[in-house]
Amino acid sequence: MSEFKFNSENKKKFNALLKRYPDRASLSLPSLWMIQYQEGWISEDAMIYIANKLNTTPMDIQSIASFYTMFNLKPIGQYNIQVCKTLSCKLCGSEKIRTHLQNKLGIKFGETTKDMKFTLTEVECLGACGEAPAMSFNDEYIGNLSINKIDKILDEL
Amino acid sequence: MIVKIVSKNFDITNSHKLDIALKHDRYSSLKKLFSMNPHEVTEEVAKSGLRGKGGGGAPTGDKWKLMPKKHEKPSYLVVNADESEPGTFKDRQIMEHDPHLLIEGIINSSYAIGAHDAYIYIRGEYVFWAKRLNEAIDEAYEAGYLGEKVAEYDYKLDITVHRGGGAYICGEKSALLESLEGKRGHPRLKPQQKEPEWFFGGPTVVNNVETIASVPYIINNGFEAYRAYGTESSPGTMLFGISGHIENPGVYEVPFGVKMKDFLEQLGGGVKGGKKLKALIPGGSSCHVLRADEIDDITLDYESLKKHGSSLGTGGMIIMDEDTFMPEVAKNLFEFYHHESCGQCTPCREGCGWVDRILGKLLSGEGSEKDFDTILDACEMLNGKTICVFAPSVAFIANSYITKFKDKFYNLCKKN
Numbered sequence: 396m397s398e399f400k401f402n403s404e405n406k407k408k409f410n411a412l413l414k415r416y417p418d419r420a421s422l423s424l425p426s427l428w429m430i431q432y433q434e435g436w437i438s439e440d441a442m443i444y445i446a447n448k449l450n451t452t453p454m455d456i457q458s459i460a461s462f463y464t465m466f467n468l469k470p471i472g473q474y475n476i477q478v479c480k481t482l483s484c485k486l487c488g489s490e491k492i493r494t495h496l497q498n499k500l501g502i503k504f505g506e507t508t509k510d511m512k513f514t515l516t517e518v519e520c521l522g523a524c525g526e527a528p529a530m531s532f533n534d535e536y537i538g539n540l541s542i543n544k545i546d547k548i549l550d551e552l
Numbered sequence: 553m554i555v556k557i558v559s560k561n562f563d564i565t566n567s568h569k570l571d572i573a574l575k576h577d578r579y580s581s582l583k584k585l586f587s588m589n590p591h592e593v594t595e596e597v598a599k600s601g602l603r604g605k606g607g608g609g610a611p612t613g614d615k616w617k618l619m620p621k622k623h624e625k626p627s628y629l630v631v632n633a634d635e636s637e638p639g640t641f642k643d644r645q646i647m648e649h650d651p652h653l654l655i656e657g658i659i660n661s662s663y664a665i666g667a668h669d670a671y672i673y674i675r676g677e678y679v680f681w682a683k684r685l686n687e688a689i690d691e692a693y694e695a696g697y698l699g700e701k702v703a704e705y706d707y708k709l710d711i712t713v714h715r716g717g718g719a720y721i722c723g724e725k726s727a728l729l730e731s732l733e734g735k736r737g738h739p740r741l742k743p744q745q746k747e748p749e750w751f752f753g754g755p756t757v758v759n760n761v762e763t764i765a766s767v768p769y770i771i772n773n774g775f776e777a778y779r780a781y782g783t784e785s786s787p788g789t790m791l792f793g794i795s796g797h798i799e800n801p802g803v804y805e806v807p808f809g810v811k812m813k814d815f816l817e818q819l820g821g822g823v824k825g826g827k828k829l830k831a832l833i834p835g836g837s838s839c840h841v842l843r844a845d846e847i848d849d850i851t852l853d854y855e856s857l858k859k860h861g862s863s864l865g866t867g868g869m870i871i872m873d874e875d876t877f878m879p880e881v882a883k884n885l886f887e888f889y890h891h892e893s894c895g896q897c898t899p900c901r902e903g904c905g906w907v908d909r910i911l912g913k914l915l916s917g918e919g920s921e922k923d924f925d926t927i928l929d930a931c932e933m934l935n936g937k938t939i940c941v942f943a944p945s946v947a948f949i950a951n952s953y954i955t956k957f958k959d960k961f962y963n964l965c966k967k968n
Contacts, residue, residue, distance in 0.1 A: 415669070415712040417626070417752045423734035424717055428676075449734070462736040462894075463717025465676045477677075481638045482837060482884050483795040483870055519720065519888050520638040520837075521677055524795035524868065525802050534679040 397444040405429040409448070419449050423459050427466050436467040464518075472507045472514035474552065476500075477531040480517040483524035492528050492540050493517060499549060553818055555781055557789050558765045559805040562649040568684060570691040573652035579697060581768040585660055586705040588771075593664035597767060600775035601787035605642075606632055606723070606760030607836060607866045609786075609854045612767075615757055618748045619665045625754035629667040630732065631658060633674040633681075633761045634716055634723040637836035638888060639868035642791035642803045643761035647674075647681040650765070651688035657764035658711055659702055660771050665757050668708045672761075673728050676716045685713050720892035724940050725749055725758040727894065738896040739940035762791055782808035786853035790867050796832075797824045797873040808853040815852060820871070827873040831956075835865025837885050838945045840952040841878075861952075878957040879964060882950070883911045889946045900943035903934040907950055919965045924954065 401409060412425055426448065430441045442456040449456070460466045478484075478493050497503055500513050507514040523529035526538020537548070561567040561576045573579075585593065598613020619627060631654070635643045646654055658670045674682045689711050692698045702709050719737045721727045726740035729751050749756040766788065770778045779787045786808035792815065795801045799821030806815060812834070816822065823829050829844040840862040842850070850860050857864045872881065886908040895901040907930050913919045931947035938944070954961050 412712070415710060417669075417754065418733070420734035421714075421732060424715065424731065427717070428715055459734065459736055463676070463719050465718035480884075481888055482833075482881065483639055483801075485880075485884050486796040486870070486872060486876065518677075518718075519891055520636060522635050522641045522644060522675065524639050524641050524870070525793065527795055527801070531677060536680065 397440045397447070399430070399434070399438065399441040399444045401429065401444075402433055405433055420451070422449055423451075423456060424463070427456075427460055427463075431466060436470045470507075470511070472511050474513050475516075475531075475533050476513060477516045477518045477521075479519070479521040479523065479527070479529050479531075481520035483520075484528040487527035489528035489540075491542065492530075492545065495542050495545060499545070553806050553810060553814065554804055555789050555807050556805055557769045557778075557781070558646060558653070558762060558791060559649075559803075561653070562645060564649075567649050568651050568688060570652060570688070570695055573650070577772075578650075578652040579656050579659075579703065581656060581660060581771040582697075582703045582705070585663060585771050586703075586707070590664050590666055593660065593771065596775050597664065597770055600770045600778040601785070602763065602766055602770060602778065603786065603788075603854065604760055605762040605766070605790055605867070607637060607838070609864060612759060612763055615748075615759070616661075616665050618746055619755050619757060620748070623755050625752070626669065627665055627667045628751045628754055628756040629658060629662045629665060629670040630725075630729065630749075630751065630756055630758045631670065631672040631761055631764055632723065632725060632728060632758055633672050633678070634728060635678075635761070635866075636675055636720045636723050637838060637866050637868060638885070639795060639833060639836045639870040640793060640866040641795070642793050642867065644678060644681050645791065645803050646761055646765050647678070647685055651685050652692065653765050653768065654685070654761060655688060655692050655697065655711065657767045659697070659709060660767040661757070661759065661764055662709050663702075663707060667757070668710065670709065670711045671732060672711065672713045673722070673732055674713060674715055675722075676718045678715075682713050682715050689713065719894065720888075721894040721940075721942065724942070727940070728758060729756065736894070738894055739942075741939055783851075783853050783855070785855055786864075790852070790864075792852060793866075793868040794820045794871065795868070796871040797827065797876070798822070798871040799824055806852065808851075809856075810852045812847050812850040812852055816869075816871070820869075823871060823873050825873075827875065829871065830874045830876050831872045831878065831881075833870040833872075834862050834867075836868045837870070837888065838949065839863045839865040840948060841881075841956060843956055878953060878960050879911065879915055882953040882961075883908070883915055885949065886911055886946075889942075889949075893942065897938035897943065899933050899937045900946070903930045903943065904946055906930050907946075914961065914964045917964065921962065921965055923965070924961070927954065 446453040529538040602612040603609045722737040727737040731737040890904045890908040893904045934943040934947040
């Protein structure tokens with residue numbers, strides 16, 4: 396048995412979604428999202444909980460969760476910064492932005508600040524090429540980035 | 553040059569809200585739709601020549617006709633909103649500015665193929681757009697456009713938004729369906745004969761967002777009205793994206809057949825800062841790169857791009873000015889493919905990383921001419937030996953950069 400449990404809102408959501416799919420196996424990704432929004436990350440304990448709900452094994456859930464890069468399998472910072480590194484952003488100067496972010500936060504890509512405030516990752520194409528260079532900041536897209544814009548965002552937090 | 557079929561409501565304030573959408577023709581196709589039988593709807597779409605706008609360009613009507621007339625399991629419609637091809641950001645414009653057009657298109661298409669459950673598989677990063685879709689879907693349920701009876705017609709339809717988890721390969725329709733079935737997004741082996749896709753064993757159509765969003769216009773106005781735009785074999789319009797070194801990056805809807813150069817100049821505003829064009833990628837990073845001297849006669853349609861050795865893809869153009877260092881571009885894209893290979897097939901999993909590492913070695917000045925043979929060997933290994941087309945495209949891309957910008961690559965290893 397797991398200690399993790401869905402909160403009541405997610406329980407409701409889960410049950411509503413069950414009616415929408417021909418097989419409950421489809422609920423693995425929606426469930427992983429629900430866990431991540433509830434806890435900030437996905438623990439092994441939560442995977443056991445989901446495995447039970449979906450009539451599958453924890454290893455199966457682990458293999459799914461580890462395939463998709465957006466699932467955090469360890470705790471991350473309060474602010475999740477994901478900078479696009481793919482071509483259109485690169486052509487529009489993402490390199491400077493990426494260096495600046497690393498220097499300003501004092502961490503490298505893939506790291507979290509010691510105070511658990513910021514996690515910084517570089518990601519592949521966000522689909523924001525028209526507003527390059529772009530990043531995703533806690534689920535929100537911010538485009539046309541400049542060093543000044545980044546300083547303003549981070550300094551105002 | 554601009555023709556607004558799908559983007560008609562994009563500039564209207566709050567066009568994503570149902571009350572505004574209703575004032576601007578949304579759901580107006582339903583009366584005509586339900587006066588036709590599903591077969592007639594499919595025929596109308598087939599005659600319009602509508603082609604899939606997610607990259608492949610397969611005729612939509614042909615796809616729909618593959619659905620069996622009778623099957624023991626229910627039929628499904630799956631909308632591919634996993635827009636992840638570098639340079640592509642068009643589908644999110646539809647979801648942002650006109651989600652009700654997409655819903656209307658889903659109603660049209662589901663009715664044609666006999667689906668009572670439709671799913672929109674949206675890439676995980678598109679949080680804002682998933683939310684917007686869900687809000688629009690909620691509005692549509694409340695107003696009676698979805699649910700047990702669609703707009704009081706005797707047709708049940710549910711739409712569910714399903715968020716991906718950040719895997720490029722899930723844009724490949726069979727990987728998408730694996731993912732929708734709750735598994736790792738590994739592409740499936742393709743059957744030799746033509747058949748529909750399968751979702752939990754039920755016959756399924758997978759169509760791109762823009763494709764589905766084009767259907768209501770065809771139903772409302774008839775196939776001839778759609779064919780009035782574009783070319784004989786590429787009828788209608790497409791949302792073309794333009795990014796990189798360009799004055800006015802963005803998404804513009806134009807009919808197929810427009811001259812690429814005119815599009816770049818008139819809508820794109822020309823290369824940024826008045827510089828000269830070095831190269832461009834016509835429709836997402838998986839298309840062959842084109843040098844500036846190759847584009848003079850190109851028109852924006854499937855046939856012209858193919859004739860010129862590339863492809864139309866998703867219509868997302870990436871522009872590179874004269875100062876762009878092409879080996880770095882190739883390296884950037886190979887980092888992408890290295891990262892995004894799903895890992896199911898060994899040649900792809902190992903090959904993409906291998907080429908990426910060799911390019912890195914060349915760029916750091918430690919490479920030799922022998923490395924090009926290794927890249928070409930690796931490309932040979934990538935091509936035709938894997939389950940999906942990811943690896944073959946990667947092989948062709950590597951080839952196209954190295955052959956088209958040979959000097960630049962060979963200069964990297966002069967010292968050795």
